[in-house]
Amino acid sequence: MPDIPARPAPDEEWDDLLRQLRAQPLAQPRPYFYQRVHARLATRAPAAALALPGWLRRPAYAVLLGGVVLVLSGDGATLRPALQGPKNAGPPRLLPR
Amino acid sequence: MAWASAQRTPYRIFTVAHPVPLLEAPSPPSTARASAPVADAELVAQLQQGSEAAFRALVARYQGRVYRTALALLRSPEEAEDVAQEVFVEVYQTIGRFRGEASLSTWLYRLATSGALKSRRRARTKKRLAYFTSLLGFNNAVLHHPPDHAHPLALLEGQQQLQLLLDRVARLPDSQQVAFTLRHEQELSYAEIAAVLGTSVPAVESLLFRARQTLRHYL
Numbered sequence: 034m035p036d037i038p039a040r041p042a043p044d045e046e047w048d049d050l051l052r053q054l055r056a057q058p059l060a061q062p063r064p065y066f067y068q069r070v071h072a073r074l075a076t077r078a079p080a081a082a083l084a085l086p087g088w089l090r091r092p093a094y095a096v097l098l099g100g101v102v103l104v105l106s107g108d109g110a111t112l113r114p115a116l117q118g119p120k121n122a123g124p125p126r127l128l129p130r
Numbered sequence: 131m132a133w134a135s136a137q138r139t140p141y142r143i144f145t146v147a148h149p150v151p152l153l154e155a156p157s158p159p160s161t162a163r164a165s166a167p168v169a170d171a172e173l174v175a176q177l178q179q180g181s182e183a184a185f186r187a188l189v190a191r192y193q194g195r196v197y198r199t200a201l202a203l204l205r206s207p208e209e210a211e212d213v214a215q216e217v218f219v220e221v222y223q224t225i226g227r228f229r230g231e232a233s234l235s236t237w238l239y240r241l242a243t244s245g246a247l248k249s250r251r252r253a254r255t256k257k258r259l260a261y262f263t264s265l266l267g268f269n270n271a272v273l274h275h276p277p278d279h280a281h282p283l284a285l286l287e288g289q290q291q292l293q294l295l296l297d298r299v300a301r302l303p304d305s306q307q308v309a310f311t312l313r314h315e316q317e318l319s320y321a322e323i324a325a326v327l328g329t330s331v332p333a334v335e336s337l338l339f340r341a342r343q344t345l346r347h348y349l
Contacts, residue, residue, distance in 0.1 A: 047342075047349075050292065053292050057315070060194075060198050060207075061193075061194050062211050063211065066189070066215075067186055070189060070219065073216075073219055074223075077219060
């Protein structure tokens with residue numbers, strides 16, 4: 034059985050529907066709206082004052098970041114003497130008694 | 131330093147990153163403000179200089195329009211209130227950068243519509259996630275359904291058609307829905323809608339034409 038196409042609303046019905054839409058009672062926010070906006074602004078202030086991304090405020094991440102920066106910024110000079118130490122070292126000398 | 135002083139005195143609450151220095155605790159409206167309505171441009175200038183009375187006046191002037199725009203898109207008073215509050219918080223925090231390229235009302239409508247659409251997308255994502263979580267059996271939480279707030283008029287006899295229209299409007303694509311709502315509920319002109327959507331008047335005409343065509347097909 035073929036689908037019967039939906040009957041388009043006549044112009045008058047459509048206009049009447051739009052009139053009903055416009056004639057809705059004007060909704061308003063609940064009383065003391067300004068006080069609630071003010072309270073929300075007040076709670077936002079501490080977060081704005083910190084101005085740091087959330088992940089950076091976690092100590093573990095901050096320490097990890099510091100470690101990564103230290104590792105990447107160095108040229109490994111501090112490790113080189115330790116690595117080269119055994120090559121340059123001569124025969125072990127006996128300690129005097 | 132300002133933060134430290136704000137912590138010491140609980141009613142001198144905070145500083146923000148724009149020229150407005152301090153926002154005092156809500157106080158009764160002054161008599162000077164009630165004498166004559168201030169033009170939007172002047173209101174913005176006063177707010178940029180840190181006037182709390184100007185912010186209060188701005189909220190009082192636009193809270194209804196912002197709230198109704200959000201409500202028309204979300205159909206939930208609680209979510210609309212949340213979006214409306216966010217709009218004014220954003221206005222307060224970014225008024226220093228407002229240069230007046232668009233009118234104040236256009237800017238507010240833009241914030242309200244984008245905020246409402248964002249809120250709706252978040253709710254849909256949450257619902258989808260809850261659905262998949264429930265399918266996988268991770269928890270026994272009840273699926274979140276957006277509240278079905280029947281329009282008060284639609285509850286009356288003979289108003290089912292209006293409710294049907296509102297339901298169909300909610301299913302339109304975002305841009306068509308915003309254009310239709312601003313035109314037929316907020317009664318904005320085509321030029322104003324174009325300014326809110328950041329598009330041209332012919333584009334708005336096209337959006338409205340397609341929206342009406344879709345709606346009339348189903349009604």
